[in-house]
Amino acid sequence: MDREKLITMLHDMLLARAFEERAAEEYGRGNIAGFLHLYPGEEAVAVGVLHAAEPSDYIVSTYREHVHALVRGIPANSVMAELFGKKEGCCRGMGGSMHLFDRERRFMGGYAIVGETYPVATGIGYTIAMRDLPEAVICFFGDGAVNQGTFHESLNMAALWDLPVLFVCENNHYQIGTEIHRHSAVPEVYKRACGYHIPARKVDGMDVLAVHQATQEALTQIRNGTGPQFIEFETYRFRGHSMADPGSYRPRVEVKAYEKEDPITIAIAESLPVYPSSEQIAAAGPDSIDQLATHLDQAGHLSSETLAELKAGVAETVEAAVRFATESPEPSLADAQACLDCNRGMEVLI
Amino acid sequence: MSDTVFYWQALNQALDMELAEDDSVFVLGEDVGLYGGSYRVTEGLYAKYGEWRLRDTPISEGSFTGLGVGAALVGMRPVVEIMTINFALLALDSIINMAAKVPFMSGGQFPMPLVIRMPDGVAKQLAAQHSQRLEQTLMNVPGLRIAVPATPQDAWWQLRQAIRSDEPIILLEHALLYFSKGLLDTSREAPPMHRARVHRPGKDLTIVTYSRMLDLSLRAAEQLAEKGIEAEVIDLRSLRPIDWATCATSVDKTHRLLVVEEDSCYAGTGAEIAAGLTEHCFFNLDAPPVRIGGKELPIPFNATLEAACIPRPSDIVRAAEILCSR
Numbered sequence: 001m002d003r004e005k006l007i008t009m010l011h012d013m014l015l016a017r018a019f020e021e022r023a024a025e026e027y028g029r030g031n032i033a034g035f036l037h038l039y040p041g042e043e044a045v046a047v048g049v050l051h052a053a054e055p056s057d058y059i060v061s062t063y064r065e066h067v068h069a070l071v072r073g074i075p076a077n078s079v080m081a082e083l084f085g086k087k088e089g090c091c092r093g094m095g096g097s098m099h100l101f102d103r104e105r106r107f108m109g110g111y112a113i114v115g116e117t118y119p120v121a122t123g124i125g126y127t128i129a130m131r132d133l134p135e136a137v138i139c140f141f142g143d144g145a146v147n148q149g150t151f152h153e154s155l156n157m158a159a160l161w162d163l164p165v166l167f168v169c170e171n172n173h174y175q176i177g178t179e180i181h182r183h184s185a186v187p188e189v190y191k192r193a194c195g196y197h198i199p200a201r202k203v204d205g206m207d208v209l210a211v212h213q214a215t216q217e218a219l220t221q222i223r224n225g226t227g228p229q230f231i232e233f234e235t236y237r238f239r240g241h242s243m244a245d246p247g248s249y250r251p252r253v254e255v256k257a258y259e260k261e262d263p264i265t266i267a268i269a270e271s272l273p274v275y276p277s278s279e280q281i282a283a284a285g286p287d288s289i290d291q292l293a294t295h296l297d298q299a300g301h302l303s304s305e306t307l308a309e310l311k312a313g314v315a316e317t318v319e320a321a322v323r324f325a326t327e328s329p330e331p332s333l334a335d336a337q338a339c340l341d342c343n344r345g346m347e348v349l350i
Numbered sequence: 351m352s353d354t355v356f357y358w359q360a361l362n363q364a365l366d367m368e369l370a371e372d373d374s375v376f377v378l379g380e381d382v383g384l385y386g387g388s389y390r391v392t393e394g395l396y397a398k399y400g401e402w403r404l405r406d407t408p409i410s411e412g413s414f415t416g417l418g419v420g421a422a423l424v425g426m427r428p429v430v431e432i433m434t435i436n437f438a439l440l441a442l443d444s445i446i447n448m449a450a451k452v453p454f455m456s457g458g459q460f461p462m463p464l465v466i467r468m469p470d471g472v473a474k475q476l477a478a479q480h481s482q483r484l485e486q487t488l489m490n491v492p493g494l495r496i497a498v499p500a501t502p503q504d505a506w507w508q509l510r511q512a513i514r515s516d517e518p519i520i521l522l523e524h525a526l527l528y529f530s531k532g533l534l535d536t537s538r539e540a541p542p543m544h545r546a547r548v549h550r551p552g553k554d555l556t557i558v559t560y561s562r563m564l565d566l567s568l569r570a571a572e573q574l575a576e577k578g579i580e581a582e583v584i585d586l587r588s589l590r591p592i593d594w595a596t597c598a599t600s601v602d603k604t605h606r607l608l609v610v611e612e613d614s615c616y617a618g619t620g621a622e623i624a625a626g627l628t629e630h631c632f633f634n635l636d637a638p639p640v641r642i643g644g645k646e647l648p649i650p651f652n653a654t655l656e657a658a659c660i661p662r663p664s665d666i667v668r669a670a671e672i673l674c675s676r
Contacts, residue, residue, distance in 0.1 A: 058424070089457070090457070091455060091459070094456075094457050094458075095455040095457065099456070101455070101456035101459050101460065102459070103456075108420075108423055108460075109423075109455075109456065109460075113443055113447050116416065116444075118413065119412070119413040119414075119415070119417050119419065119420060119444060120416060120420035120448070121420060122417045122420060123416065123417035123419060123420020123421040123422070123424075123426075123428075124421065124424050125420075126417055127424050127425075129402075130376070130402045149410075150412055150413050150416065153408070153413030153414075154413045154416070154417075156408055157407065157410065157414070160408070336454075338458060339453070339454050339456075339458040340454045341458075342453050342458035342460075342461050342516075
């Protein structure tokens, strides 16, 4: 991976963090309402996975999808305006935080009923396989979603018909407030995929390079026509489930421990022209990563000036997005009707 | 070119034509492929079009219906067959939360050219879990359209129109209609998909009905004619939207409304029809509208009780006579 791509990935992670923290502030100000599920802590997964995907691939995501949308290239303005429920949002204010869609970028939606992403991804995968195209579908879901029936139904079909779907579990250990050992008889999520003969592995989701590499490998396999792949990324959300959730069910010591593994800190440390393999990093463990980070920082591969520029850049992007969202007009009821009537000939049907 | 065919054959021909004309059409469901469909609707098509276009699915209603949603998002025209509407309860998330919502929630970016076909209604001693109607469950969902073909001709027209439409359309096919016969004229131009049809003109009362109850209502109308009462019988053909204009024109003429549905009346389809037409025609009504429907019971297995739980022609005749005496 070249340095430029690494810096871009770092940029995206910084943007993700800044965007989400600002969304929380705007929620506090009353500019965003409803359910708001934030992503801080999990940035390495979205960034690592989506930077390994091609523009022709399809992305199916959940209700915690602002960052997936941003990394996929939906402008921050458009995402923030949607969070504000405005007409210039990516879904004209009809979807909101949990339902971001972008046809041009093949961002096939945020789905807010847990477990819906599997059948949608399977259907897109079915079409790709039927048409014999080189594309793939990336299907995001959380650890809580693996207990839905659609998980088993859809994995079975994807495997049965060798569909080009990459199942990506963002395992942040909590289904809202219930820790994985209390909601899952098999807490090693990836093992469930083995029940359907889907190649599956578990990867450190706090390490963006490991995420990227694992995704690339899986997508290569998928494009070879060998059917679906499954990756469980172990990650952690620093905030509660949504803005309505203080996350008080989690031991402080656990939150602190994960904060030490902040993927952004790790990514900064790793934004280098030369870096160790993800196996080495994984083998070394988080303590070694901290040591490595210190070492790389001292070696000056990522200058503090570059980092400061990146941070200033994303701050300006987020500031501009809030301005854009604030100034964007409210949609009308006629706009809402037009959205429902997309490509419909209501007037000729009766 | 007209021919007398079974209802299932009309559906089969419609599918065959659409599969031949558009390679983005595919059919999926339980036993739709090799087996040929539990009511023979897909008979012979697997051999002709292959497994990708006639896809036998596992028993996973929620996910294979959702698969149809995903495929429709990328421009396919999936025809999902759910073996009976009773199993569709397992797929309501895909139907109501996804198919009906995605075009809207995406701000109009993604049309949903999805067709979901399913048998419904009381058949022959299938017991309570296999004898439901449930159309009212789906009628209340903005974003869905519901067609209820009652004849082979309508089955052929409406399935083809549904496949060509860019919106999610549900076809409810009464299980007892598959082996009913009727004329199919493939050269006739189709009326708009959701237009109601006056099957029999009359001046004394309007009977509004749909699906299998059309046949019973027409039989009742013949008996009424012998008694000097001329009933106008309207087949709705569509439950969402409802063609109010055709119905209101009739009620304004006859001044009396009788609604016949197979399901129980409580919060049902007939309630919507009666309420809507009362609003449209209140000052032209000579008597309060009357609804006839099934008993407020799960359908019993016992054959005699089963028959007693849904309207019979004699029930329609009696209700019409009382209505016309007011």
